[in-house]
Amino acid sequence: NAGVTQTPKFQVLKTGQSMTLQCAQDMNHEYMSWYRQDPGMGLRLIHYSVGAGITDQGEVPNGYNVSRSTTEDFPLRLLSAAPSQTSVYFCASSSGLAGGAETQYFGPGTRLLVL
Amino acid sequence: AQSVAQPEDQVNVAEGNPLTVKCTYSVSGNPYLFWYVQYPNRGLQFLLKYITGDNLVKGSYGFEAEFNKSQTSFHLKKPSALVSDSALYFCRTGNQFYFGTGTSLTVIP
Numbered sequence: 001n002a003g004v005t006q007t008p009k010f011q012v013l014k015t016g017q018s019m020t021l022q023c024a025q026d027m028n029h030e031y032m033s034w035y036r037q038d039p040g041m042g043l044r045l046i047h048y049s050v051g052a053g054i055t056d057q058g059e060v061p062n063g064y065n066v067s068r069s070t071t072e073d074f075p076l077r078l079l080s081a082a083p084s085q086t087s088v089y090f091c092a093s094s095s096g097l098a099g100g101a102e103t104q105y106f107g108p109g110t111r112l113l114v115l
Numbered sequence: 116a117q118s119v120a121q122p123e124d125q126v127n128v129a130e131g132n133p134l135t136v137k138c139t140y141s142v143s144g145n146p147y148l149f150w151y152v153q154y155p156n157r158g159l160q161f162l163l164k165y166i167t168g169d170n171l172v173k174g175s176y177g178f179e180a181e182f183n184k185s186q187t188s189f190h191l192k193k194p195s196a197l198v199s200d201s202a203l204y205f206c207r208t209g210n211q212f213y214f215g216t217g218t219s220l221t222v223i224p
Contacts, residue, residue, distance in 0.1 A: 004158075035214075040124070042205065042216035043159075090158055101147050101166045101209065106158035 001026050006091050006107035013081040013114045021076040021110050023091030031094045032074040033058070033104070034066065036087040043090065049074055081114045088112070117142045117208040119189075121215035128196045129223050136191040136218045138206030147209025148189040150180055153217075154202045162204075165189060176200070196222045 007022045025032065033048040035058075045058030049068040063085060065077040074093075078085060089110045096102035118141045128134045140146055147166055151159040163174025170182045180191045191204060201222045206215040 040216065043214040092159075101164065103149070103161045103164065104159075106151075106160070108158045109156075 003027065004091055004093055004105050004107035006089075006110050008110060009108070010111045011113070013078075013112065015081060015083060015114060017081050019078050019081065021078075021089055021091075021112075023074045023076065023107060024072050025074075025091075025093040025105070026072065027093060027095070027105065028071060029093035029095050029105075030071065031096060031102070032068070033092045034064070034074070034076045035090045035092065036060065036085075037090060037109075038087050046076065046089075078112075081112075083114045086112060086114045117146075117213050119148075119206045119208055119213055119215045121204075121206055121218045123218050124216070125219045125221070127221045127223060130198055131195050134193050134196040134200065134220065134222070136204045136220060138189045138191065138215060140187050140189060140206075140208060142208055146182075146189075148180075148182065149207040149209075150174065150178070150189075150191050151205045151207065152176075152202050153205065159205060162191070198222045198224050 004025045030051045034046040035043040037043050044060045046064050047066040049055045052068050052071050055066050091107040092104040094102040094104045120139045149164045150162040152162050153159045162178050163172050165172050165182045173179045178193050182189050204218045
């Protein structure tokens, strides 16, 4: 199993550009999440999904969109990139609601630089 | 509401010495608590978790954590630190919203 995969590994954008960060998992997990990691702030939840067709907002959703058309894929879209979105983005999945005992599995991350 | 706090941004320890990375929690009801490790330029990896039962939880790479209900703590420990343990460590509640801010551990040769 590849686990959780993310593409691209690194991306440079200009302010105002849009892009999609890809995330896929092959563990048949229902629950998937997107986090951003910034120095001194830990991981902050952007959006999450509890199953295909169901998404919800996390702590910092502004400027990001998600959709979940399949169990495997959970792309994150930046609509109009801003320098404040410069960060490292992680996708994670788990077999159950992370409000319980289930362990999350993380992808390797995407480093995004917005100029 | 749930939250965790990692009071130390940075912990330095000499190789071979015991290490402790601190985490305190605020959780209503039965807490689920996790530790993750992040090596440079990598994603987070699961180390261990407390669900119920024995207060001493053993995990990967020789790490263990002690759940202390009276002190609302879940400190990560290892009896003898290795240079390869140098990484960023995150505590998390059972709710995916609530990661700690992370503690950078440096093991000095």
